Amino acid sequence: MIIVGAGIVGASFAYHAHQKGVNQITVLSSDLPGDKNQATTNTWGWVNGYAINDKSYASFRQANLNYWPKLINEISNLEYSSKGAFIWDLDEIELHQTIKQHQSWGQSVKISTKSELQEHLPNLINSPTFAGFGIDDLAIEGVRATQELFKASESKIIKANVKELLCENNMVTGVRTDDEVIYDNEVVITAGLGTPDLLSTIDIHFEMRSSLGLLAYTNPLPSLLNHPITSFDFHARQDDKGRLIIGGKFDDDASNEQNLKETAEKLVQDMANRLNYNGKMVLDYFTIGSRPLPIDGRPKIGRLVSLKGQKIYGIYLAVMHSGITNAPLAGKLGIDEVITGKRNNLIQDFFPQTFYKSENFQDV
Numbered sequence: 436m437i438i439v440g441a442g443i444v445g446a447s448f449a450y451h452a453h454q455k456g457v458n459q460i461t462v463l464s465s466d467l468p469g470d471k472n473q474a475t476t477n478t479w480g481w482v483n484g485y486a487i488n489d490k491s492y493a494s495f496r497q498a499n500l501n502y503w504p505k506l507i508n509e510i511s512n513l514e515y516s517s518k519g520a521f522i523w524d525l526d527e528i529e530l531h532q533t534i535k536q537h538q539s540w541g542q543s544v545k546i547s548t549k550s551e552l553q554e555h556l557p558n559l560i561n562s563p564t565f566a567g568f569g570i571d572d573l574a575i576e577g578v579r580a581t582q583e584l585f586k587a588s589e590s591k592i593i594k595a596n597v598k599e600l601l602c603e604n605n606m607v608t609g610v611r612t613d614d615e616v617i618y619d620n621e622v623v624i625t626a627g628l629g630t631p632d633l634l635s636t637i638d639i640h641f642e643m644r645s646s647l648g649l650l651a652y653t654n655p656l657p658s659l660l661n662h663p664i665t666s667f668d669f670h671a672r673q674d675d676k677g678r679l680i681i682g683g684k685f686d687d688d689a690s691n692e693q694n695l696k697e698t699a700e701k702l703v704q705d706m707a708n709r710l711n712y713n714g715k716m717v718l719d720y721f722t723i724g725s726r727p728l729p730i731d732g733r734p735k736i737g738r739l740v741s742l743k744g745q746k747i748y749g750i751y752l753a754v755m756h757s758g759i760t761n762a763p764l765a766g767k768l769g770i771d772e773v774i775t776g777k778r779n780n781l782i783q784d785f786f787p788q789t790f791y792k793s794e795n796f797q798d799v
């Protein structure tokens with residue numbers, strides 16, 4: 436099996452393929468975990484179940500919340516950095532509605548009061564009156580998780596740019612990199628924002644959006660925030676090294692920022708003013724990452740069809756935002772589908788192409 440893309444999604448496919456007995460896995464990727472062009476390198480790493488007014492996506496996210504701890508258990512050097520996260524980036528009515536909606540879908544969320552917040556976040560100077568609390572939410576270090584999943588997958592990882600997918604009679608037979616042609620009867624595309632270009636080489640039009648996310652990292656600090664927090668104009672958590680990772684308004688687009696370093700310094704300064712801490716807190720570095728956004732915001736996972744509606748064999752796609760949340764089951768259920776041909780209900784709504792209808796398939 437060839438996997439194109441060595442971010443968290445590719446790592447989950449490689450890991451689950453290995454678990455299912457696929458013994459020759461080659462991963463080709465222009466960037467590796469930790470390289471600055473990867474979304475995974477630049478992630479905030481919050482695993483959560485929220486998908487307002489989208490029950491099937493919320494169910495998939497919650498299933499990933501349930502699965503992450505099992506995955507962590509299987510892999511010796513993998514841990515989560517914190518469990519449980521607070522949100523108060525909605526007005527009070529919307530916050531209560533959101534929590535109620537997700538509870539009615541069976542999710543592990545609740546409303547926390549100011550006194551509960553003060554107990555869980557003792558270093559935060561001003562707590563809101565109410566916050567939503569995702570009981571099973573996690574913080575995961577994206578690069579580390581990706582590296583550990585790859586290690587456990589025993590796959591061969593090659594730093595290479597894939598220029599073209601090779602396809603004959605609706606059958607993908609391999610890939611052409613800058614240096615060589617590699618043949619295989621199964622190519623999994625986990626290439627994030629590289630997906631539209633790759634699919635265009637087999638005449639598939641696949642649109643994506645993107646936005647830029649800026650995150651400021653402080654110097655390592657003593658324990659100040661036990662849980663990720665998301666307010667109206669900032670979000671912050673502490674990573675496995677004790678650094679605070681601070682962003683502005685959640686999902687904000689930093690494309691128009693004139694001076695990223697100054698903005699990052701201000702994020703740190705503002706955060707320092709919100710916390711009871713008298714020691715040194717400074718900007719150590721910042722990251723700027725492009726979010727891989729499918730057009731409708733939902734993950735895209737599955738087989739592809741040609742413009743004529745014919746099934747294309749030998750290729751499987753998985754691309755998504757919230758990949759830290761979604762990668763575990765995208766990889767597990769994706770590999771199950773690749774191997775057995777059966778599609779799990781949890782991913783039933785996430786076909787890559789909206790015009791896809793399984794009954795319209797014309798086998799070649």
Ligand SMILES: Cc1cc2nc3c(=O)[nH]c(=O)nc-3n(C[C@H](O)[C@H](O)[C@H](O)COP(=O)(O)OP(=O)(O)OC[C@H]3O[C@@H](n4cnc5c(N)ncnc54)[C@H](O)[C@@H]3O)c2cc1C
Nearest residue numbers: 440442444465466474475481597627629648724757758760
């Ligand atoms: C600022 C920011 C904050 C985020 N916060 C969160 C969060 O809190 N929680 C959450 O769940 N998600 C979050 N996300 C989203 C999450 O990080 C991404 O959804 C996830 O990392 C995507 O992983 P991926 O493996 O699909 O893509 P990537 O990590 O981008 O990996 C794709 C790989 O494919 C390679 N590639 C592309 N084209 C080619 C080609 N032609 N040939 C060879 N290789 C190729 C690239 O080099 C890259 O290594 C955030 C993202 C950003 C940017």
